[in-house]
Amino acid sequence: MDSKQEIIRKEKKPLFSKHLKFRLKRYTGIYIMLIPGIIWALAFCYAPMYGLLIAFKDYSPSAGVWGSPWVGLKHFKALFESDFWKIMRNTLLISVSNLVLGFPLPIMFAILITGIKNTVFRKVTQTLSYVPHFVSWVVVSSICYVFFAPQVGFLNVALRNLGIIETSVGFLENGPMFVVMMILTNIWKGTGWSAIIYFAAIAGVDAELYEAATIDGARQFQRTIYITIPSIMPTVVIMLILQISSILNAGFEQQMVMANDLVWEWADVLDTYAYRYGLKLLRYSYGSAVGFFKSTVACILLFFSNWLSRKVTGYGLYS
């Protein structure tokens, strides 16, 4: 077999000489076309990475990144001695809850919806389920107020009318309650969209498997358990690994628009903390130390999850 293929490969002449000189000449235009992209990456990605040096310096805008004095790990020490554990608790609390509650839902939703026989009903519900993904967090926050505001919000009104509570609950004014709201809105916004990937996976399952199972007497529920779920398992694993790699992303926009001073104690995560304490209070070096910590851990997590994904499923995330 191998030798045969070898022969075929030898017989097929390459379109162009593989010689480096020829290739360089042929691709001159391509290199020119690549320049803007490279400038973009240098200016907006690599330059900020260089700027991270200020995490180890006392940055002053007049001295610039390179000219500011080195201070070693001073800012990291300050971080670990002050708010670090609180911020980490919030970050992990929010992202782990998002993962545990938000991850299975799209799978269940996709399975439920693909089992529906009526095409029109299926198409319409499926299409409507993505809508929340396409509105901004600003809009979501605004909508949230209608339902969860103190006094007049629908939830408070309903609970009062049912006699469950006497005075209003500040769903958006109480730390732990706010975290619950964040997770709920996240799920509301993301479920339909995340389900798309599973719709595609389920659509890719060999129809013959279902036919065979049906002939063997499997009911719909059994077909779901024994065919659909095992078939989409690789997709599930990849999505899970992908999610785990971004465990430090516990929302930024969401808090920025929804949070108020009463809930920051619970809503502050690494990203928002870097903004609030670094940029707003002009403690650039301190904020960069927070960012440096986050970027480094996120990078390690991503490499690890990529390795894990290759190991478990045979697919790398980016390759």
Place this chain on the structure above:
Amino acid sequence: MAVNDRPNPIAQMLRYTIVAILTFIFVFPFYVVVVIAFNDPIDLMNGYPLFWPNIFSTANFNTIFHSAVLPRAAFLSVSRTVLGTIVSVVGCGMTAYCLSREDLPGKKFFNNFFLFVMFFGGGLIPTYIMLNKYGLINNFLVFILPAFVNVYYMLIIKSYYVGLPKSVEEAAIIDGCGEISVFFRIVIPMAVPVLAAIAVYSAVGQWNSWWDNYIWANKQSLCTLQLLLVRLIKEADTTTLMSGSAFSSTTQTSPFGVRMAATVIVTFPILIAYPFFQKYFISGITIGAVKG
């Protein structure tokens, strides 16, 4: 088909009900926003209507349409969406083409050069310092230039290019096309679906983006529609915090109705365009998924 294929009617009923309820939960909040936006602002102080306005009125919209900041904000939102999308599609499309060339010398280096950006980033404050250096802080271009390449989009496009049939390209090359004209004459026409999908993603992203506006271009003359809505929300927040309740009887008219009207205005273009673009974003996500 086989005898047992008839689904259990109760299970099927249950399935329909659950899906219907979930869809209701996804969509109903938007409906309520519209209802409240069309309710009389003074009546809103007694509570919010749920299914139909208590007293129908367009006063909330009048307030917004008469505000001096709206035209400019709308213009900025539209321009950043249009310009940002064009720039992004051009940037991602051509960079992806370069990286998709099989025997480009240094291809591996360039690929890793862009991939690394996905793995590691400078973070907020160094980015701010650099943007400041470039003079992009409080500059309209801060919405456009950083969006030139989005590595994730670029990888989606690249994997689509790689999947295109090679024979067409080869035929063109034999006929005397250079690499660049292959791109314009062969690859772009064949890649329209993926480019359209990416255009939709960036357009929605640009339209919805507000935090770059909030952090990097927070001056009045650069306020987009999204930031306008943020301000309406935040202002209500501070009054809530200061007076206990923004909706106490001391308030003249509820600012809430205005906020809802603004929400409708900000969401409206997305909902209008939605039926047209929804087939593209699905194709985009499945193209991305094929590659993994």
